[in-house]
Amino acid sequence: MLKVLLVDDHEILRQGLKKIIDYNFTKVVYGEAGNSAEAIKLAFKQPWDVIIMDINMPGRDGLDIIKELKSNGIKTPILALSMHPEEQFALRAIKAKASGYLTKNSAPTELVKAINTVLNGKQYITDSVAQILISDIRNENQLNSHSILSDRELQVLQLIGKGLSVSQIGKELSLNVKTISTYRAHILSKMNMKSNADIILYAIKNELV
Numbered sequence: 001m002l003k004v005l006l007v008d009d010h011e012i013l014r015q016g017l018k019k020i021i022d023y024n025f026t027k028v029v030y031g032e033a034g035n036s037a038e039a040i041k042l043a044f045k046q047p048w049d050v051i052i053m054d055i056n057m058p059g060r061d062g063l064d065i066i067k068e069l070k071s072n073g074i075k076t077p078i079l080a081l082s083m084h085p086e087e088q089f090a091l092r093a094i095k096a097k098a099s100g101y102l103t104k105n106s107a108p109t110e111l112v113k114a115i116n117t118v119l120n121g122k123q124y125i126t127d128s129v130a131q132i133l134i135s136d137i138r139n140e141n142q143l144n145s146h147s148i149l150s151d152r153e154l155q156v157l158q159l160i161g162k163g164l165s166v167s168q169i170g171k172e173l174s175l176n177v178k179t180i181s182t183y184r185a186h187i188l189s190k191m192n193m194k195s196n197a198d199i200i201l202y203a204i205k206n207e208l209v
Contacts, residue, residue, distance in 0.1 A: 005031040007039040008054035020108045036060040043069050050115055051078045058172060063096045063151050070097040077118035090129045092151060100124030148190055156183040160196055161203025
């Protein structure tokens with residue numbers, strides 16, 4: 001019996017994943033979480049064969065959850081799922097100890113292949129992700145891009161890119177305004193920007209929102 005934990009804040013997406021998995025595997029038992037608290041609780045409640053984790057969720061994002069689960073001894077392979085292209089988040093997901101990275105526009109066969117790969121104890125690495133990893137090893141990442149931001153700074157950049165104010169972001173991430181302002185200052189400094197308008201333009205141009 002295959003035990004799968006699905007973590008995504010959109011129920012319609014979870015239902016879609018279940019249909020794909022049910023069609024390709026027999027006797028599947030699911031756990032479903034729509035936020036970070038539910039995900040962490042369920043991850044420790046019972047052993048799972050695979051966790052499929054959306055990294056773009058309100059509050060704590062999937063990368064934070066993956067890091068916490070792995071740092072607390074969860075051995076279950078985690079497949080990171082994202083609406084963003086591989087070049088945006090795949091490297092961060094792998095560094096967070098995810099066992100693979102898939103975009104939400106991947107073909108159903110890709111998801112099945114990824115699940116089978118991690119069930120066999122291997123990492124699911126596409127050719128394009130492999131090239132990203134090689135470039136990182138060779139220090140070929142573009143300077144002054146969001147690749148130099150921390151995961152939390154990148155999350156704040158995305159929310160600013162969506163037009164949220166500092167206070168709105170603080171509420172979204174359960175952090176105080178002063179902390180969000182500090183992250184914003186780091187973003188502006190690291191990326192040589194002057195205002196939120198620069199951040200918004202960059203986020204849109206680089207498909208981060």
